[in-house]
Amino acid sequence: MTDERVATLTTLLAEPDFAEIRPEGQSLYDYSVTTLRRALRINRAGITANSLWLGRGEPSGFPDFLRAMGWIGAYDASLLNVLVSHQIAGDACLSHASAGQLERYAPQIDTMEQVYCFASSELHAGSDLTRVGTTATYRHADRSLVLHTPDPADSKVWIGNSLYTGDVAMVLCRLRVGDRDEGHHWLRVPLRTAGRLNRGISVRGAEPKGGVEANQTGIIRFDHCVLPLDALMGRWAHIDEEGVYHSPVRRYRRFDECLATFTHERLFPSMGAAMAQRLACAITTRFAAAKRTFGSPLLGHAHYRQRLRTAAGRALAAHHALEALVERAIGRAGARHPAEDRLLHALITCAKTGSTGDARVTLADTRELCGGLGYHRLNQISPMQHDYEIAVTFGGDNTVLGYQASRFALRERAELAGLLDEAVGDAVDGSDPETGALVTAMRRLCEVLLTEVETGGPGAASTAWSRAVYQTLALGHWSTRAAEPAGRGLLRHYAAGCLLEHGVTGLRAGVLDQDDLLRADGLRTREGAAELGAEDLLALLDVPEALVRAPIAHGDFADRHLRHAATPRDALGAEALATALA
Template sequence: MTQREKELAHLLSGPEFATVRPVDQSVLDYSLLTLRRARILNRAGFSSNAQWLGRGDRTRFPDFLRTMGWIGAYDLSLLNVLVSHQIAGDALLSHAGPVQVRSYGPEIDGMGKVYCFAASELHAGSDLKRVLTTATYNPQDRQLVLSTPEPAASKVWIGNSLHSGDVAMVLARLVVAGRDEGHHWFRVPLRAGGKVLAGISIGRAEPKGGVTANQTGVLTFTDHRLPLSALMNRWASIDADGVYRSALARHRRFEECLATFTHERLFPSVGAAHAQRLACAVTTRFAAVKRAFGTPLLGHAHYRTRLTTAAGRALASRYALEALADIAVERAADGPPAGDQVLHALISCGKSGSTGDARHTLAETRELCGGLGYHDANQIAPLLHDYEVAVTFGGDNTVLGYQATRYALRQRAEFDRALDAAAGPADGPDAVRKLRAICDALLDQVDAHGPGEATTRWTRAVHQLLALGRWAATVDGPLGRRLLGQYAASCVLEHALTALAAGILDRDDVLRLEAERQEAAGAPFEAGDLLEVLAVPDELITAPIARPDFAERHVAAAHGGRILAAVGAPGYREEFVHDRSA
């Protein structure tokens, strides 16, 4: 753990964060508490737009990403409140002119006002090219008129907006003199004195299936008047004669408007990676104590196989995100990350892989803890509930795959060089070399037949390659090497049909890899060794089932009693269950 991670873990174990959601709180109170916590983290310097690539010291970006991941493991709602504010802030900072940046930059970095990111519409969804919201220039008073032309064009799933949002960054089409000039960003105040402004309606996009404390709204605009200064004017303006001017060709404006999404997709990815590690740590502690048929759960080979498979996915997501952070830092030296299509494709694969694997890892670890794992206080069930949607927000994983393959094929030589570097030296592990060849075979299929099932398999293979290349370069200790070998074999076997068809594997290779996987998966290990490899801060492991005396505490809490602290168990108090500091 880095020093910064230790500082964050200490803060997240403090009194302001003692209970993720107090049991007697309404959803509204929980959302307001989460917003207060977001501001605490912002004031403590853990989260701000100043730490994004291209704004501050880029060498500190991986540390920033790690801290955002632990915030997401603590509570995805809290991560989303911060991310909703930051991606909206980035839309302004990336597209505003110098005067606009000076005017609004401080309130973004200090969360003086709460920002909302208003891009998606009911029908457009991830296909933002189809947004219908318009901002029409009125030459009589030199104002803009913001309108929602039909219900399907309402802005939806707008985080932070329902109760507290002060400003929305709205993606809309600019219409000047009857001509649609394409996509632009607009700064739109939503409230004054706590009241929603005229011409703006904010409805409920709730209740949701999870992430309940990120208050989400549906925004509809009815001839809402805006000053001309609401138009972000770094590359677009309307002069005194009412003539629209832009340095960008019309077809380039949409791509420029989407520049902020490169960062956005890293946040759910790293949150999902850290949430998987937390769930595996809770399960490991539980399995070392809970007995079945007279033996701790870790004494059963099949249980160990399931747990190490989950741990492998969790660690792979960690290493894939570490690799992506370093790649982003390195490539940012040559230009802004927002316009880097190769980086965008790599991050899209990482997002798809990490969030997709989180659904399986969190479901598996919940089941490995039995019914006790389903208790809200045991951390895994809330994580499973929340992270299921991560495959959709930040860009639907399937849509991202289509976009990523398009970029990879468009810049095939440069993308291949990036994958070669991520895979490591040519004399590295055999499974890594085979997976590198599988990535090429799958992209060739997409090139020949168009996007489809091969696209999904390709995005997974790229994520796995990023993970294995980084993991193989940093692996330490017998258990770490064993988990790496088990995961590597599983990855190649997952793509066995592609590899057999392409001549990358033969029948004997498949049988050998399966034997290696089975041998590694079921072998005994010490719980402490796996916890050391997972490297989850102790302060974040608060689940009652992760404690040696969970049975006594669970029964005492069920009957409303109190129980003394277990001898030698650090951090225990007499109070129990719903208090994270217990």
């Protein structure tokens, strides 16, 4: 299938408006406005929309949409986060709206006629959304809802799109009707009218951040903000004319119902982190082929090649893990809605923790492999490194997500086992016995680690299990698609590293022995030292040319950097400067 949206995106990225991610000297406010304008252009080009989500649009088009979102994230994580903030907020509305609300709001969400914000996290509660303090109290006298932040620590925080331009916030709060707390609910809250904040709402900046700067994040407080009753999302919640609350969902299940939208939310940073790794490796490969040191190109040095091969292996594994996951998500979508599929949620969580966790290492390694030039903003890697640091926390802290995913997996262990067996079946039966043996061992390790979670409770074993599942999905998908010698060698190098990462666990459980680990170490060393052609590696990474902006990705990188180098401005003049320093 042709990636039509990716092709449309790369054409758009080649236009002048996208030429410089953040033009030199542009203020943060102007950068934020530029980023929002770009998000609107991408949306209006039909590249992104909530109607393309799995469970809403045609399933066959979902992979192309998700890849486009990933490449947007590689171009600029701020741009991805502006779109994601709107879409996950839009999904909270679409997933919980009554039929009438859906008819009114779905068109404006799809076209970004109004920009939405996702207001769930709070300063005090953090990742523990069961403890949100924001309340909405039903007032029968005028059939309204009074939204309030009881304490400053209950303020909504890190709310993307909210600081300057957000029109609507989807607010997660506790609903109080009479003397009863009815638990978690979603409210649709208009933030601004004609650009001015509505009464009872204050927004302060959650800046400065370490990265993702142009996703204008705010801290929102509500001071007895009065809303019409229709602000309450009504798919499963209703307050009748007598002021009595009704819901077919039992109170203890309402929190889980509210969090269903997070299934998709975690796919976006996962894919963005995967594409960012591929872009960083492509830039590094091109630099390593052009930069000469000690008489030969960097790529000619064995140790350099080994380090680059390790980084590229992680990048391609992230690609294959996400592709494998999307295939299974599409296959399961007909049976139940993705938001209601706990096993799919667990697998997506494993992909999120694996891809974003590896991105931190890959981006750090490629930055170092490019030397001091890798730290220059124009060379793309360092900005991505800063931006994707937050991805391990965005959408839920990776460690906490590992706890949650392993609990879900234990409840549906037999079905998970069948799914993983299916994912690796072709790889195990394939023609490469070395790779097949490694994949088989990784599949066994997934079971060992899940048993450790079962016996010892969530903890370090949950983190190791989620990584092993992610790696196994990647290996199963990659093994059936590594046709070229360079791809097969890179796969074996990565697979051996995965097995060694979990080697002690395998030895302790008796599913591996010393010879298994020695063979894996020898395979990793052998493949790491092998020749690696730049053209072969770039073909495997397959990065659209429109995303490669770094001067170091070109043979004349020195000239390009000199052209970009600014001449110092003698603003004061020599005499004035001497006086100022005296």
